[in-house]
Amino acid sequence: MVNGDYAYPSTMNVESVHRVAIPPPQPFLKSLKYSMKETFFPDDPLRKFKNQSASRKFVLALQHFLPILEWAPKYTIQFLKSDLIAGITIASLAIPQGISYAKLANLPPILGLYSSFIPPLIYAMMGSSRDLAVGTVAVGSLLMASMLGREVNPNENPKLFLHLAFTATFFAGALQLSLGLFRLGFIVDFLSHAAIVGFMGGAATVVCLQQLKSILGLEHFTHKADIVSVMSSVFTQTREWRWESAVLGCCFIFFLLVTRYISKQRPKLFWVSAMAPLTSVILGSLLVYLTHAEKHGVQVIGELKKGLNPPSATDLVFVSPYMGTAIKTGLIIGIIALAEGIAVGRSFAMFKNYHIDGNKEMIAFGTMNMLGSLTSCYLTTGPFSRSAVNYNAGCKTAASNIVMSIAVMLTLLFLTPLFHYTPLVVLAAIIVSAMLGLIDYQAAIHLWKIDKFDFLVCFSAYIGVVFGSVEIGLVIAVALSVLRVLLFVARPRTFVLGNIPNSSAYRNVEHYPNAHHVPGILILEIDAPIYFANASYLRERITRWIDEEEERLEGAGKTSLEYVIVDMTAVANIDTSGISMLEEFKKSVDRKGLQLVLVNPGSEVTKKLNKSKFLDEIGHKWLYVTVEEAVGVCSFMLGTHKANPKKDEPEGLNSV
Amino acid sequence: MVNGDYAYPSTMNVESVHRVAIPPPQPFLKSLKYSMKETFFPDDPLRKFKNQSASRKFVLALQHFLPILEWAPKYTIQFLKSDLIAGITIASLAIPQGISYAKLANLPPILGLYSSFIPPLIYAMMGSSRDLAVGTVAVGSLLMASMLGREVNPNENPKLFLHLAFTATFFAGALQLSLGLFRLGFIVDFLSHAAIVGFMGGAATVVCLQQLKSILGLEHFTHKADIVSVMSSVFTQTREWRWESAVLGCCFIFFLLVTRYISKQRPKLFWVSAMAPLTSVILGSLLVYLTHAEKHGVQVIGELKKGLNPPSATDLVFVSPYMGTAIKTGLIIGIIALAEGIAVGRSFAMFKNYHIDGNKEMIAFGTMNMLGSLTSCYLTTGPFSRSAVNYNAGCKTAASNIVMSIAVMLTLLFLTPLFHYTPLVVLAAIIVSAMLGLIDYQAAIHLWKIDKFDFLVCFSAYIGVVFGSVEIGLVIAVALSVLRVLLFVARPRTFVLGNIPNSSAYRNVEHYPNAHHVPGILILEIDAPIYFANASYLRERITRWIDEEEERLEGAGKTSLEYVIVDMTAVANIDTSGISMLEEFKKSVDRKGLQLVLVNPGSEVTKKLNKSKFLDEIGHKWLYVTVEEAVGVCSFMLGTHKANPKKDEPEGLNSV
Structure with a gap:
């Protein structure tokens, strides 16, 4: 393991830290069937046919296409x-x-x-x-x-x-x-x-x-x-x-x-x-x-x-x-x-x-x-x-x-x-x-x-309709609506999270101004799937968050940054471009002497990160189910991390 | 208030329940400026010009467009x-x-x-x-x-x-x-x-x-x-x-x-x-x-x-x-x-x-x-x-x-x-x-x-390239990539959450099979913004989750469903179609005699739900910062809720 084998601090109960489960691999056809069903049959129209006799099924099918057969008898x-x-x-x-x-x-x-x-x-x-x-x-x-x-x-x-x-x-x-x-x-x-x-x-x-x-x-x-x-x-x-x-x-x-x-x-x-x-x-x-x-x-x-x-x-x-x-x-x-x-x-x-x-x-x-x-x-x-x-x-x-x-x-x-x-x-x-x-x-x-x-x-x-024509208006309306969806994915929001006092919850510090930063740790949340359309944007934006945080800490003379926790709760999916982005991001974070920690990736994301060996790269132990647990471990480590001379760390990491 | 004024149970410390903050309204121009900046200047190219003298700014601008001026002197x-x-x-x-x-x-x-x-x-x-x-x-x-x-x-x-x-x-x-x-x-x-x-x-x-x-x-x-x-x-x-x-x-x-x-x-x-x-x-x-x-x-x-x-x-x-x-x-x-x-x-x-x-x-x-x-x-x-x-x-x-x-x-x-x-x-x-x-x-x-x-x-x-032409291949590739983004938004994933043992975390029960259901409460998570493209799908899908859960409980002879908690953590944004959907959904849930509870809507979503009066409709007290707290309150209420004859409830709700 790259970062040295830290033993878990004895004051922490190792058992109490929950592991992110890696979902068992699903046969391709089964997951294809599932997504086809969700895409085309979200209302599950065949449910009422379950456990029915053949003749009843026939009546139900007729009623399905001719609802009058359903209501006319009760008229x-x-x-x-x-x-x-x-x-x-x-x-x-x-x-x-x-x-x-x-x-x-x-x-x-x-x-x-x-x-x-x-x-x-x-x-x-x-x-x-x-x-x-x-x-x-x-x-x-x-x-x-x-x-x-x-x-x-x-x-x-x-x-x-x-x-x-x-x-x-x-x-x-x-x-x-x-x-x-x-x-x-x-x-x-x-x-x-x-x-x-x-x-x-x-x-x-x-x-x-x-x-x-x-x-x-x-x-x-x-x-x-x-x-x-x-x-x-x-x-x-x-x-x-x-x-x-x-x-x-x-x-x-x-x-x-x-x-x-x-x-x-x-x-x-x-x-x-x-x-x-x-x-x-x-x-x-x-x-x-x-x-x-x-x-x-x-x-x-x-x-x-x-x-x-x-x-x-x-x-x-x-x-x-x-x-x-x-x-x-x-x-x-x-x-x-x-x-x-x-x-x-x-x-x-x-x-x-x-x-x-x-x-x-x-x-x-x-x-x-x-x-x-x-x-x-x-x-x-x-x-x-x-x-x-x-x-x-x-x-x-x-x-x-x-x-x-x-x-x-x-x-x-x-x-x-x-x-x-x-x-x-x-x-x-x-x-x-x-x-x-x-x-x-x-x-x-x-x-x-x-x-x-x-x-x-x-x-x-x-x-568009009034000054152009009905079709022009229609095209503009649909194009803008689609553009909105594309922009949502191309420019997802990212937030810095802070701890809400008297609570184990970590929330957007702009939304909850009373949430406070944890020293030495930057907690980020990404609010969209990581796809080709936003991979480079996210890399730049997250890098900017880190740079700004480091500047701020330096200016205030506070504990320097050692951990970057990324809350993946809202990252519903990831594609291969997104995984490459994470790999690059991990390398650049390593070079800065920071440790990347992921929290709560969804089942789909965990599966893909595991298959692409990214989880091995980052180390399974830097993966937590809740921000609270990640912060707990990182805060404790902050001591050990600091005890090592900081300048040695990046070199060791660079050799990856 | 629609659902009767339940007092908080005396065993719960009211102070300990955190309120979802409603972000202060932002001037339109300010938020427009912010999103323009995020869309077009995510790398913040003007940062290095800050606090510099005019002549230095000129040199920096020249170097910006002609990087050779930056590296040639150090050659x-x-x-x-x-x-x-x-x-x-x-x-x-x-x-x-x-x-x-x-x-x-x-x-x-x-x-x-x-x-x-x-x-x-x-x-x-x-x-x-x-x-x-x-x-x-x-x-x-x-x-x-x-x-x-x-x-x-x-x-x-x-x-x-x-x-x-x-x-x-x-x-x-x-x-x-x-x-x-x-x-x-x-x-x-x-x-x-x-x-x-x-x-x-x-x-x-x-x-x-x-x-x-x-x-x-x-x-x-x-x-x-x-x-x-x-x-x-x-x-x-x-x-x-x-x-x-x-x-x-x-x-x-x-x-x-x-x-x-x-x-x-x-x-x-x-x-x-x-x-x-x-x-x-x-x-x-x-x-x-x-x-x-x-x-x-x-x-x-x-x-x-x-x-x-x-x-x-x-x-x-x-x-x-x-x-x-x-x-x-x-x-x-x-x-x-x-x-x-x-x-x-x-x-x-x-x-x-x-x-x-x-x-x-x-x-x-x-x-x-x-x-x-x-x-x-x-x-x-x-x-x-x-x-x-x-x-x-x-x-x-x-x-x-x-x-x-x-x-x-x-x-x-x-x-x-x-x-x-x-x-x-x-x-x-x-x-x-x-x-x-x-x-x-x-x-x-x-x-x-x-x-x-x-x-x-x-x-x-x-x-497309080999059998058609280079342009055909290009169009197919871009169209499929865009389709993927649109499909992601049109067919978002929804999950049932369960409590992870010895933890306050609630996670997807398919991903964490050891997570257990909370009696009488269905906890759902939506994994995408609620937009026009998915509003009707989400309504159908969530309704199906509720129906299936009710069937399951009925079959097993367990406590019947009384609360539906929707975790909005991953809902990054909502548009007016999405808000209408939530309003309709609220009504249909009311009619079934269930109480809708929202958890952790983001700042953008909270703002819009508040402006559209949906928060007043649902009642601000049915809004929690964490699933844990929502479950805590609902579990306690389950008693009081049950004490009232169930059939009276829907009528009262219908009168909204």
Whole structure:
């Protein structure tokens, strides 16, 4: 052993010093299996299948993929009553919103109704949320319109545009389904909450700006979505503004906001805001019908085809120049829709204390969008506003989606002519009032207060969306979020620890100013795994801690440093670059005549340090389970260490 | 307070329980400044300027950027002797290697000599390594040839190709310089050691395969570098193989490998392998000259222009179609050259126990390449082989580079005609023997033994380079390395802790099988920051720990669970998603009638939890500095907790 064989001081009970156990080697395949399970099956979905008969297993598997089989047998008349009310309420919201969002996506308005018919039925069978109300969403619609619009002009070639929309929806569904099947749901987690707040706020702002076209009754409008283009488009044609349209729009927005305010103040009056859009549509249509305003510059929806969804499987475009765009659009809108749907489902599940299976939800969303794309529907997910109304209306199960679906079906079969005179400005008002709720400035303030970096992510996403495009905002948000994770690992915190008085605990001296240094010993803590990305940083930083401590001690004329204790509790893992760093660090510490002591390396770290012979190099006796014990031994040694002439020590060490 | 105001048990000394301190709020700008400093100036380069006079500061600043001013005044005759020997030794290696690598880069051979003249002079003034020998490298040369070759055919348009090479070198230097100036050196750290081992091995394999052209004397050869193309190119023209060339090549490779083996066995005979390439060149040239083998299928270098580097500033291409390629090539070769140079410099600095400043090195490399590109040099860095020879030859300072530079200058002025008859096959043999040393299969085996993921990174990089291209290998290696960091954060480890007998320490029960559970209390440890990327995983995983523990206790008929203690020691940071997760988790634990207790959150985490009111929610009294104290209080409470009817508890908690 390098440092001479110190016997343990007789005053210390050797038995009382605990050894760091070296975990037994694990077969490679076993540990691979374990980490695969933790990575892909953290929720252990097969647990309920354990110790069950084959037939029971089959039933459980069916119930796993079709949760309706689980809850339908227990369905009661009481549930039906609640779901009926909730379903009719959300249908009254879904019909005008569906038409509005389809307009936003540059698609025929009827598609909004089609998309509120088939997808909710599928979700009701496969989804695990009891509160989610399925439908189209503004952000997804806008994103689709802007991405596909770059390839095909929706006014010049509406048919191709429509087909591309189906194709993009198909690929969005395929992505969602495969993420669910391959249990890659954690990809969605990389859209942090902060990123979503900023992104949604930005998208809502952009959507609102787009509505200026309808509200001001403009005929020509920019195809770009960023604030600069829209504002210059609006203000270069101030002469084209139609006051009739603008007045109508402002009245309806005011009406909708007032109803929302009422519902917010009194949750029992949820139906006031839920019914408001349909009321606006009816009022607006009546007004136009009676005043013939459609001949005076107020644009109306026009004819809607009666009848249920026509099949669209043959409309999918799988040919070269367009398919690339459809795939790209599908992937992005698929991820965005998934993030919104899952976040919404989780929030309500939390309120009601039940569990949502993220991967199962992805499979449900994926199936719903893939089948939807074959039946003339475009991208659907679980929008927040509609789900909130569903929740407030007291829905009990996914059956409320079935009720909504039936209501929409009846509308499609019999009521579409009623929408002929619905003015576009009312739809714009509905969109604006829904979008204003998505601009969550309070959440942004909260982020600023708690976590500045999260605020930066949020703010950059917002600015990216509003001044650039939806994709730019998304990329910025994800890149910053990932950068944060990388920076955390690249620049971990290191602390000097001190002893908390009347305690055996050693804690960060900056956090606990009353913690005191132990003479002759520097105790450091590293707060992250030691990886290639931080190995050289850590070496420099720790060396600087030692240099500073030595300077400080020299300045104060105190006991010079003899031991460096590194608390590895928070070092969760180490890679080969990290081990090399430790080896180098050990050598440089040796040269300074200091002894390196490690405390409490985790099982993974101990295993690797042992395999790489580093533990032999440092000496197993310089490895302790607690800082307390390490300090105890080192403090005692300090005497013996000092008795030897210090200058001899480094030489002996250098000969390693 | 939510959980009823338990008084502390009278048997416990309330004073003895330590409170988690809440760090005082820090002004935003101060903490921003601190993290900026840690991120960009971890080595605190301004420390030596503290408390110095203005003139001294100026001298120090000059010395900072031109380290030669620091060591030149202390230079002794003894140093000169050592540096002279080392410099002449590396010159004898540099001349044949330079010519070989220039051929590899599809550039005129003379460029290899030019590049060993100017850049070493610049490095000698600016570099902080004493052992680095500057010159061109095989991998960089190959990479440049393959990337530029896609845009311009070097045989059809050699002039443009040459100019593009200068331009790429210029941009490589600009990148290196700016990384150094903006202190972004940590970007290089993202090329992990494992990635470099695999990447270098792959590149060396590819370079060796390329040499089959010269060794077999083939005239037509594929322009691709992957193993499949090269092998099919070689084996489709077996009839074209020239045995004269092949025999000569094999003899020289054998000779070079034997000399390397000798030097490896006896480090004192370092000059045997250092002189071998020059000896081979002389022998080969003599042989060709005497036998007129150049007329029998043995290709020779041909005429080399006499004279020093011509200026090339006007050759740089800044026009549109080519500049993009030059920039892209420059960025990639710049990073690769930097990674090699810095890694080599660091290794030797470690052997000799002096310090290398990464950012300073980048500035030196950058200046050297930018000025090099203006004086007919192409990409240079600090190659491992040459630096090792320099080190073994006993160099003392960067002056050995100056000696080498002078030797190359003399060669350029007077000796270039001697290389007319040098056969290409000798150059190929020199490259092959140098490259075989770069295929570090032992390092790969070491990686496999210590860290399987590192091995995966290494192996994928190798396969990517050999079967795809150098860039593909690089992208795979970096992507996998980054994925590892992301996975670490996305899937942190969680452990159950138990009490180590005769100790106050609580440790992972899997690592310390003798640690025992405390009845009624589940102690968990989280091993990573709680971020958006892992918040939902952690919630699921912790919930599963609790469920499993409850099942286990139920099965064994033991005390049911009442407390969940979460040790936050290793949770270095938390973001707003993480805080939301904790809030949700608290609620779900409450509903189960369990009490959540947090132990030792770090200063950053405590601050954020306090700001977000989570500490008020959980109750400040459920926050402890050590697991021991938390267990002490909870164990005592277990009695009082149990005395209350358990079913009442959750209701009270739910009312929060």
